[in-house]
Amino acid sequence: MSKFNFILLAVLAFTVLSCADKDGKGAQYFPNMMYSDAYETYGEYDIFYDGQEAKLPVEGSISRGWMPYEYEDNLDGYDAAKADLKNPLDYTEKNMNKGAELFNIYCAICHGAGDGKGTLVQREKILGVPAFDDQGRAITEGSVYHVIRYGLNTMGSYASQLSQEEMWQVNMYVMKLKGDLEGKEQPPFEKEQ
């Protein structure tokens, strides 16, 4: 009887140990089904020249949904964008709501409701965030897009977090907040097609 127990124990121990995974995680029944031969996202493989599966896009390629941006990342580019660039999106409620939603995720943490008093500013983690109605800056659609895309001074670029369309939607909401701060009335929304 006890011999049988011993064999049972040995079999169990063998089953558990033989499946134990090498990266410190628990055991797997079928490791080759859990970890397939296909390259995993962010994986590390010798076949790539720097060992990484994650790659930067080839230089000069344009992602789907994006258009080339002709203004350069310098003060001249900023001034040109500020003067000429206009929001290509329709001024609709849908775009505005999406913009507000995204603004609250990405911008409000510092910019608050456009007054430059977000949570991080109130907690004195990040300082020197100007309000959208700052006279010296006098932001426009074009300058806001330029800054979201490239970043300026201590603000970084948000092009990795937002798509081109989303940046314009956020932009629309930023201009609304600016108008609110200046006490302007918002124009009525266009009808959706």
Place this chain on the structure above:
Amino acid sequence: MRKVTLNQGILKYFLLSILIVSLSSTYAQESEAEESAESTEAAIPGADPAEGKDLFNSLCAACHKPYKDGVGPALHGVTDHRDMEWLYKWIANSQDLIASGDPEAVEIYNEWNKVSMNAFPQLSEEDIDNIISYVEQPKPEPKKKTADTATASADGGGSSGVSNEVIIGALAFILLMLAVILYLVNKTLRKFAAANGVELDIDKNKEARKPIWVAFAENQFLILVTVGVMLIVVTWFGYGALMNIGIDKGYEPIQPIHYSHRIHAGDNQIECKYCHSSARTSKQSGIPSLNACMNCHQQIGEVAEETATEEYSKEFYDEEILKLYDAAGWDPSSQSYTGETKPVKWVRIHNLPDFAYFNHSQHVSVGQIDCQTCHGPVEEMEIMYQDAPLTMGWCIECHRETNVKMEGNEYYEKIHEELAKKYGVEKVTAAQMGAIECGKCHY
């Protein structure tokens, strides 16, 4: 046991009283410190550093820090080598001053890489006085006293842990002493017995007794019970071990950079999707690029005193930010990127088998499911761990219980109406939409 609880009670009161005393004393010290700050404020007579702080934080702090160089120079001590008249002119419009050929202005412009400072025509001389008086305040000493009280309070809070150890130690010591005494008494008594010629019963019966294992082997009932118990134990643990295969709940690896979700998502209320932006739009919730980190950490080079905890000191956290700088190729001394970046080898925690399809955007954007539903209380996690078992049963259970949100979606409205009629329910669950069909996740 009763004695022990009593002890603990007394100990708690004792610690509490210490805590109260130390707290009240620090409070007194703080108010003293405030008074002394007010008395040394008179760098500029009549100026208000509190108002200056507000102005400084909203207008200057993007580039200047009081005690450290940023984009522009540190401002503490500026009145030692510049007079106020010059400062008024410089702050009102630095470019005009440089253009006029003022040697001091040209020198500082060249020294700081010809970065032009914004003009502040809106600031009055009084405002500038206030700002300067704020930056000229002596650097506050690191709050040692508060740190002491913090440890004291933590001791108070964790008193059960510490005192328990002490009590167990004391009990172990007493037990040991008792054992030693017993042994000595036994030995002495035997000596007495031997001396008085008394024959002890124990010595007489020794040889006649059967060895215990033979007695055990002869008792069939005992063997039956033992085998039964062993079988149950083996089955119990074996079953548990087998059921845990492939489940990594609680997996908590050490990451190359100690990133605290508690500080970022908890204390600072940063949205999950701020960093994990691709969870909105793609199958994968990608690892945030270092660019997302540097959006804030370009400016935040060290943590605040209050961020440090018992377990992790301010120095520890500051060191981790330096690791980020190293990986992102940011040189904090020159405030610029070196271009030499290193990938951070984050350890993946949540991993589904390749034969199961899971799409983040489907759950996050369409389903409007909170991240915490599957990832647990991330905003409280100092170190990230896997909170859910991520088994198929766990998925199915949620799909059976969760109602599909279809408000404001015309496409779903019709389907919803028909399905609701078909199943005779008011709300349609994900399962009734077909979310537990095999082919939805396995294909």
